[in-house]
Amino acid sequence: MSRIRIRFTKRGKVRFTSHRDVARIWERTLRRVELPVARSQGFSPRPKLHFGLALSTGHESDAEFLDVDLVDGASVDLDTLPARLTAALPGGLAATAAAEVDPSAPSLQHAVTSSRWEIEVLDLDLPTLQARAEALLAAPELVMVRQRKGKDVTDDVRPHLFTLQPTTPLDGGALLVAELGTLGRALRPSELLTLLGEEAREGKVCRTHQFTEHDGTRSEPLAAPTDGPPPRAAATAAALADRPSPAPHAEARAS
């Protein structure tokens, strides 16, 4: 059996579809391009697709990933696959890269350690946003009560706060580039917003990267093509080059 990994983007109106909706869209799309997808056994065989971290309904992304198991002996032209997939996907969803991956490697859900986000922050001016972001990064711990599976849980979310880079997008306002840890009970962008103060409202949110760490080397599960969409903020490009400064007790997050 072989496995291929697909990188895709989710932009525009289609961002209002749910993670589950996108999974169903992918099932149909893979059938439309007649990809020889392996299927599970049993009474209700399903195509063997493995999705990465769920993206909240309403958020955009340039860095979504999907692993697809192929039937034995199948071979696929990976060079043309992204274009064929994009043509079969609904508007707003586009495949940007495809590559074969080792089926025995850890799943996307386990391998990804952090996501980088561009978060449009409404009703907060840039200096205030900068001050609050600095305060959050300076805090030794950030205990918050969150809902998980219908229950209130109390966590220190500081270990999930890798970097916070307030900046000004091209069209004005305040944009926060944040890298947030994803292992364990991850910190969601909407939860980060609540830490920034009551008046801070969430505007558009876009996941720009997901990162894995292997033997101290950071990389994306599958790199975006070099001629991808330009970053939305001038400052973002600079921020990307920075190594994230790990949180004071980042070691604890893996538990």
Next chain:
Amino acid sequence: MSSVWPRLEPILPRVAKPARYIGGEDGAQTPEHHPAKVAWLLGYPDTYEIGLPNQGLQILYEILNERADAVAERTYAPWSDLEAELRAHDVPLFSVDTHRPASDFDILAFNISAELTYTNVLAMVDLAGAPVRSADRCVDDLFIGAGGHCTYNPEPIAAFLDFVVLGDGEEAVGEISEALAAWKARRAAGDEVTRLDALVALAGVTGVYVPALYEADQDADGRLLGTRSVHPAAPDEVEKRTITDLGEWPYPKNQLVPLTEVVHDRLNVEVFRGCTRGCRFCQAGMITRPVRERPADQVRTMVADGLRRTGYDEVALTSLSTADFSGIEAVVGGIVDGDVPSRPDDDGGQGPGTSLDCGGGMGGLASDISVSLPSLRVDAFTVGIAAEIQRARRTGLTFAPEGGTWRMRQVINKLISEDDLFGAVESAYSQGWRRMKLYFLIGLPTETDEDTLGIATLARKVVEIGRRHHKNPSVTISIGGFVPKPFTPFQWFGQNTREELARKVGLLRDELRRDRGVALKWHDPKATTVEGIMSRGDRRLAPVIEDVWRHGGTFQEWSEHFDLQLWLDALDRNGLTVEELVYRHRLEDEALPWDHLSAGLHKDFLWQDWRDALDEVGLEDCRWTPCYDCGACTGYGIEHVVASAVPPAGGSQGTGRPTAVPVTLGSRPMATTS
């Protein structure tokens, strides 16, 4: 072009399931509007999830957009959270295709399939910015139209509608477009035209009923004496439209593929329209006559093209009683085996070496495709094929005996013997099915407690049969309260009171309390009562429906929103009673609110069939036997279009011979949802 999207976008993160409002489906169109074209906004008065799959709406959407003189977009009822936001931010009803405001259109036309959606129609008309009553609309306002099964008695909502289309809409929408385009052209040329001019033009289209051109006379007690035309352009009787050849209408050609989950989320291909089985409770089977089959080759092509285009792995062959389709076995077998017309070579899509093991054509898909036959009559053949077609995903099987005893089934003309049912159940269990669903109606004419309890007896025997094959077989008994419908032999029958329906449900609950393996579900008798109010109601109901809407009574078919008290209070305020409107038997010489409309059926045929029902006399299917002159064919000079001159294996019903049982694979049979 104008779009409400910039105002809608910031609202959507705050509402449930925002994907319902974004459009973007595969198959969606972005038609080019033009002042000379008639712009239709096709509405379904329920949520997107319920309305999107509606085939009638999708068919008209395509037909209209193919015309040079019309464009069509779609809209669905915004859920209560979005409706509140739209009102708070002064955003009107919009199309999901291009997010145009409703006021950009000429016509807002609804498909109305359920009585409990009537208040949603008002909510949507109001959100669209038009006065809810036809009489209050001016020359600039939207024309509000309606079609669909409920409009065979449009009188309860007549005051809100400018026009109603009876029967098949394929041809009528074109003629309506022409009539309105001519009116618009006169207006654009500076002629003095009135709204009445347009209504009069619409009344000239066969199959179109313009309520404003009719008046209902009442006696001193308010009971209907008759409905008569008060304008020379309005015919005394409005005849339904019937297309003679389904093969000429291979729609939808591009079925919409939604981005979010909807009901019946699969490819749907209509294989025939109409049904002459003659079940007396079934309005769909009466008003859609005669039977018109789609050519089998066209079915195969539509299935193959549709699966390829959409990526669905399930196709439903839709109709009433689908196994009656001539050659159903060959068609289903062909789909399952992937033996369908092969894909035309397309050089762009697949280069060499891009996919292996597919073998070209549908070979790679075939084993993944499951076929659903809603409303399938089971006999030896169909259970065999059922095992075959459901091999991809074997879920539950649904049978619809409708009546608990042989006597009851004779009354409703659904002559299924116990042996037929048990034989079919035995076959299904032996083929590996574990879950069985049985649909029944309660509150049928002449029903006794013995008939009601017969449902429990049947359920028990089905579980017993299941135990021979499985450890824990389960049977779900689903009970619906019977609502008499216009243009059926039961249109004269006084509906059971909600107390009586609740008592019968209680009887069954008590009876089945200790039976493991039998689960009982039932439709709320209170909702059944409200359906009954409108099913055979008259024009006196307009203020009642408006009252319920003004008191917040939308989404009444959703249990979390349904409120019987809203309806009872509104009836009370208007001096009406449930007893008069719902529970009362109608008399032979009594005027019925739909007497000025025609579904093609002779009233004396229906009356005779009603008397036969009370005498427990069955009636054979006329497709393969001599004509009873019901009127559906002869009145229009058309005939059944049936490829096979003989009934399918298992024989026809109404004869008392050993015969077939209707069965549904996966979803509720159409015959019982009418």
